[in-house]
Amino acid sequence: MIPAFLTALALLAVAALVVPASAALAFERKPQKPAIVLAAFGTTEPEALDAILNIDRKVKAAFPGYDVHLAFTSNIIRDVWHGRAGDAAFKKANPNIPAELYTINNALTELAKIQEDGARLVLVQSLHVTDGEEYTDLAKLVDALDKYNTVKSVLKPFPWIGVGEPALGTGDGQPAYLDRGVRALAPLAQQAKDAGAVLVLMGHGNEHMTQQIYKKLEAALRKAYGPQIYIGTVESPPHAPEIIAAIQKDSAAPKDVLLAPLMIVAGDHARNDMAGDEDDSWASAFRAAGFNVATHLQGLGSNDSWADIYVEHLKALEPSVKAKQSKDPDR
Secondary structure, X not given: OOOHHHHHHHHHHHHHHOOOHHHHHHHOOOOOOOEEXXXXXXXXXXXXXXXXXXXXXXXXXXXXXXXXXXXXXXXXXXXXXXXXXXXXXXXXXXXXXXHHHHHXXXXXXXXXXXXXXXXXXXXXXXXXXXOOHHHHXXXXXXXXXXXOOOOOHHHOOOOOEXXXXXXXXXXXXOHHHHHHHHHHOHHHHHHHHHOOOEEEEEEOOOOOOOOOHHHHHHHHHHHHHOOOEEEEEOOOOOOHHHHHHHHHOOXXXXXXXXXXXXXXXXXXXHHHHHOOOXXXXXXXXXXXXXXXXXXXOOOHHHOHHHHHHHHXXXXXXXXXXXXXXXXXXXX
């Protein structure tokens, strides 16, 4: 069986190479409005969606000369939105949902649609927190498209393309972006301090990728705001029991806890795995251990300071992609 990724690339090859002479001009490089693709994991929760749309608004304001597109990397989430396209009751109950959400694509499909309009400069920005599985796959996709050549260079589908880093950078994080993340989280740290509570942040994590960036961020947050801050993740340790045990070892630790998502949206993980009433939720685990629990159900994307980090990544990416364009003899 041919992998879906290779099939998609083959379709792009057909679009770029097998073109009737009369249609060839449609694929020639002409000055066109550049594009930005914002690639998020996505969410099915209407209440959580504004966190992504807030970043979208920020990017549009910062890059008025670009067409800005959204893409969701989660197959399951896209399927849910596609199913809602014909759900009149859902649409009536949620009139503010943008129409584009009902036909939301993955990054490759959205890029293919952009390419159909003609070759142009494209910036792909990850809306992930760390360089976990979702970001890594996205970066590999963009790298493959960047390297994909045609017999006639003028027909190359993506002559000028690049990908922006996740919020905290790649690898174990970059100091500048760690510092920006710490400053963006100041309101949460202050909220916990005012309540006399321990701040516990839930990240997503990866079950097969060790990401020390969470430990670095935790250390940086403690240095800035005090020791009563912990970060755990859904997909990998530390989970709630390990964090509870660590807090209980500190005799000076408060018995109040503020749980908040370290994710772009306060979606299913935040509402169920973190704040849900089920016995296996983090909130239930902390209550069972004798803590008073409060929850903060707002994603990082709703935090303007965090949303601005993605704008900064795009501004850092843009010059390198424009440099490709300026050196291209076929531009």
